[in-house]
Amino acid sequence: MLAFGYKQTSETPTEGALTSINMARPVPAGRDILVAIEAISVNPVDTKIRRTAEPDASGFKVLGWDAVGTVVETGSQCSLFKVGDKVFYAGDITRAGSNAQFQLVDERIVGLAPTSISSAEAAALPLTSLTAWELLFSRLQVPTTTEATGQTILIVGAAGGVGSIMIQLAKQLTSLTVIATASRPETRDWALSLGADKVIDHNHPLDEELARIGIKDIDYVASLTHSDVHFEACINALKAQGRYGLIDDPGPLDVSLLKRKSISLHWEFMYTRSMFNTDDMQEQHRILNRVAELIDNQTLRTTVGEHLGKITAENLLKAHGILESGQAKGKLVLEGFMLDKSHYDET
Secondary structure: OEEEEEOOOOOOOOOOOOEEEEOOOOOOOOOEEEEEEEEEEEOHHHHHHHHHOOOOOOOOEEOOOOEEEEEEEEOOOOOOOOOOOEEEEOOOOOOOOOOEOEEEEEHHHEEEOOOOOOHHHHHOOHHHHHHHHHHHHHHOOOOOOOOOOOOEEEEEOOOOHHHHHHHHHHHHHOOOEEEEEOOOHHHHHHHHHOOOOEEEOOOOOHHHHHHHOOOOOEEEEEEOOOHHHHHHHHHHHEEEEEEEEEOOOOOOOOHHHHOOOOOEEEEOOOOHHHHOOOOOOOHHHHHHHHHHHHHHOOOOOOOEEEEOOOEOHHHHHHHHHHHHHOOOOOEEEEEOEOOOHHHOEEO
8 A cells, every 4th residue: 555654754844754655555453443545634743753753663654643534444343333434533643644545543533524524624623623622621621501601711823723623612512702812814814714702913922912802811721832932921811720721742831830820730632542542532433423413514614724635745745844834724634645656665
């Protein structure tokens, strides 16, 4: 099968940083399903791993942790899916990724794909939906009620992939007032189009920006990027006994700032359940099925920012470059393979 990855890490997404290769098609066992990949999206985690994670003993690391495809084989213990089912998922960071024609994935972290949108549109959803859902409802424990509570959430870096779906979840499934941060006219407009009540500029101190629009304090912070830069301002803006959640890898944070207000700190990492095979691992199957329902009943919409064409090394590197520039809006998706074997090496 055709796959894309690397044999050595690279600091920048220059030509050759990702290559194509012919690998053996994997065989499912246990609770694994084998999926024929139709569309993928590219996430910041792909760029981070390309820069820092050496390949394993096989000598080749396949990236990609968002996919839509069709089940073509199932392991002997599978019960959630059958051959022919169209599925979507973010996968397991400890295993080979979705930048390949076929991928093995544990069925407990897979959902039935939405039926009302294209494969490319659906590929934009799994990783960000799981991250946003878990941060909002599992970590920050935001109530899923539309009855007015008067509570407010600040979403830092709201125009990216996770923020794009989090705005929608917060507006559609809770009663929160949503304050988003964005710094460019196009990302500001994007956040407002997704349902944000207000947008402030994260190039300025966020507590001052909140005061400027008349927000005295907030109940929740979902910090999706540059958490170390904005940490003190966010703590200043949070109410006593507020909740602060983050997903990125910031520099040192002075957690002593949380004490006076008894603010709780919550870290969300979407891969925890699959990495540690937790007892509630199948919760991600339930979340993805619920997200698909919300897409199909038009409560949520896909967050595709740009379709970059076929799944090729060149287009994957283009996506890496966009993400590393910090200029992405929504999700970057690719769809379909070019299967001329003269374009890749045999192993």
